[in-house]
Amino acid sequence: MTVIEVEDLSKSYGDTRAVDGVTFAVKRGETFGVLGHNGAGKTTTVECLVGLRRPDRGRVRVLGEDPARRRRAVARRMGVQLQEGELPDRMRVAEAMRVFATLYDRPGDWREVMERWDLGHLGGKAYGDLSGGQKQRLKLALALVGGPELVVLDELTTGLDPVARRETWTLIGDLKASGTTVVLVSHFMDEAEELCDRVAVFRRGRIAALGTPRELTGRTGTGSLEEAYLALAEERR
Amino acid sequence: MRAFRSLSGSELRLLFRDPGSLFFMVAFPAMLLVLNSGSDDLEIFVPGYLAMILAIGGIATLPAVMGTYRERKVLRRLATTPVSPLVLLTGQIAAQLVMGLAGAVIVGGVAVLGFGVAPPAHPAALALAFVLSALMCYAIGFVIAAVAPRARTAELIGLLVMFPMIFLAGAAIPREGLAGELREMGEYLPLTQAVTALRDSWAGTPSITTFLLISGIIILGTALAVALFRWE
Ligand SMILES: Nc1ncnc2c1ncn2[C@@H]1O[C@H](COP(=O)(O)OP(=O)(O)OP(=O)(O)O)[C@@H](O)[C@H]1O
Ligand SMILES: [Mg+2]
Numbered sequence: 001m002t003v004i005e006v007e008d009l010s011k012s013y014g015d016t017r018a019v020d021g022v023t024f025a026v027k028r029g030e031t032f033g034v035l036g037h038n039g040a041g042k043t044t045t046v047e048c049l050v051g052l053r054r055p056d057r058g059r060v061r062v063l064g065e066d067p068a069r070r071r072r073a074v075a076r077r078m079g080v081q082l083q084e085g086e087l088p089d090r091m092r093v094a095e096a097m098r099v100f101a102t103l104y105d106r107p108g109d110w111r112e113v114m115e116r117w118d119l120g121h122l123g124g125k126a127y128g129d130l131s132g133g134q135k136q137r138l139k140l141a142l143a144l145v146g147g148p149e150l151v152v153l154d155e156l157t158t159g160l161d162p163v164a165r166r167e168t169w170t171l172i173g174d175l176k177a178s179g180t181t182v183v184l185v186s187h188f189m190d191e192a193e194e195l196c197d198r199v200a201v202f203r204r205g206r207i208a209a210l211g212t213p214r215e216l217t218g219r220t221g222t223g224s225l226e227e228a229y230l231a232l233a234e235e236r237r
Numbered sequence: 238m239r240a241f242r243s244l245s246g247s248e249l250r251l252l253f254r255d256p257g258s259l260f261f262m263v264a265f266p267a268m269l270l271v272l273n274s275g276s277d278d279l280e281i282f283v284p285g286y287l288a289m290i291l292a293i294g295g296i297a298t299l300p301a302v303m304g305t306y307r308e309r310k311v312l313r314r315l316a317t318t319p320v321s322p323l324v325l326l327t328g329q330i331a332a333q334l335v336m337g338l339a340g341a342v343i344v345g346g347v348a349v350l351g352f353g354v355a356p357p358a359h360p361a362a363l364a365l366a367f368v369l370s371a372l373m374c375y376a377i378g379f380v381i382a383a384v385a386p387r388a389r390t391a392e393l394i395g396l397l398v399m400f401p402m403i404f405l406a407g408a409a410i411p412r413e414g415l416a417g418e419l420r421e422m423g424e425y426l427p428l429t430q431a432v433t434a435l436r437d438s439w440a441g442t443p444s445i446t447t448f449l450l451i452s453g454i455i456i457l458g459t460a461l462a463v464a465l466f467r468w469e
Contacts, residue, residue: 050317051316051317052313052316052317071316072319072321075317075318075319078317080314080318082310082313082314082317084310084313085309085311085314085317086309086310086311086314087311087314088251088305088306090251090255091247091251095247095250098243099243099244099247100318102239102240102242102243102244103240103243103244103315103318103319103320104318104319105319146318
């Protein structure tokens with residue numbers, strides 16, 4: 001079953017063609033990676049998926065709905081981590097988890113999610129006093145507190161230390177095992193290779209390559225997704 | 238309902254954690270009261286302080302909070318949850334109202350119990366005047382939040398509107414003490430109507446005209462805020 005369908009999606013900001021005719025689909029339970037250079041249009045695509053932006057052209061369906069028109073219907077079943085998007089500085093970690101849980105119909109146990117993301121000992125700490133990586137972990141935990149069928153994570157492990165990054169991989173693995181569909185934006189090829197069933201490599205608003213990590217390495221005759229990505233980046237410079 | 242309760246509760250806690258709003262909405266009015274406690278006509282001062290508390294919260298704090306939430310993309314983050322914008326905004330208003338009420342109860346309580354001010358003559362009218370004045374201040378605050386491009390500008394415009402207003406409208410000091418032209422200017426300020434309604438209800442005869450005027454300003458301000466509001 002298809003959870004996300006994107007057909008010929010385009011979005012411009014003034015003269016900037018941020019996304020230019022992108023087509024892809026994500027199946028239920030799949031982990032789908034969105035890769036590409038800075039400014040390639042990853043965040044813009046994600047924002048169209050979650051209903052924050054209205055496409056100029058094309059068709060977007062998420063969980064069977066048009067997110068631009070039925071944002072809240074989609075939001076009930078989806079967890080989102082935005083690349084930007086802060087919390088009030090004086091809000092505390094446990095408070096944020098509890099408040100976000102109350103926004104959903106059937107939330108998970110927020111204390112348990114907090115523990116799982118290693119935030120238990122930070123419950124009383126104010127958001128503004130957290131380190132960058134701690135903030136990132138909180139944002140990930142908040143994306144999961146509603147018990148979503150689909151999670152969309154823009155820059156999954158940016159700002160995390162190597163250990164936290166591996167722990168995050170494990171947790172994403174757990175999500176996959178539980179059947180959750182995951183869309184993740186990442187700049188780390190090892191991560192995408194480890195976690196993603198399929199990846200789309202964005203280049204200047206278009207999809208330059210789409211397939212399993214293995215397919216992409218095969219197609220480029222390279223040994224790893226990282227090398228494949230670099231080879232793809234070299235093409236059509 | 239659950240979302241409204243938890244969001245407004247959380248906003249309220251944030252306001253209480255902010256030393257600035259705690260001081261200006263709760264301690265500062267009480268301080269002014271104590272400083273003026275020698276005056277014979279304290280029942281003229283006290284309703285003004287209530288208006289001042291509401292103006293500080295609604296016209297200065299509220300746009301600063303909304304501006305910050307917009308600039309730091311807190312609003313966008315919330316827009317990816319199932320919460321409705323209406324719940325978000327009414328939660329914000331409810332928190333402000335409770336904060337304002339806390340300040341008002343303290344000032345009013347100290348005035349009546351500590352300094353022998355006569356209790357409000359028309360409690361029901363006073364309650365209505367308080368709520369309407371509050372809504373009026375919030376409408377003004379939301380308009381400021383809507384027109385300000387950045388968080389800092391929202392904060393600055395809020396202060397620039399609020400400060401002259403509380404003095405010229407007779408909230409911080411009774412207008413009887415102002416020179417002719419300054420007193421004249423006060424006639425045209427929305428907050429003056431709030432001060433009048435609160436004063437008349439505390440010790441005088443509440444006039445329906447004032448209440449209608451305030452309601453009119455609320456409707457106008459809300460319409461303007463709705464038309465101008467931006468989530469980002
Ligand atoms: N709000 C905006 N207004 C104007 N231009 C924008 C806006 N957001 C993005 N852009 C432009 O659109 C293009 C795509 O941006 P986008 O944020 O989607 O890239 P990205 O792939 O997420 O990049 P990064 O890896 O740096 O996060 C860029 O050229 C960017 O400058
Ligand atoms: Mg991005």
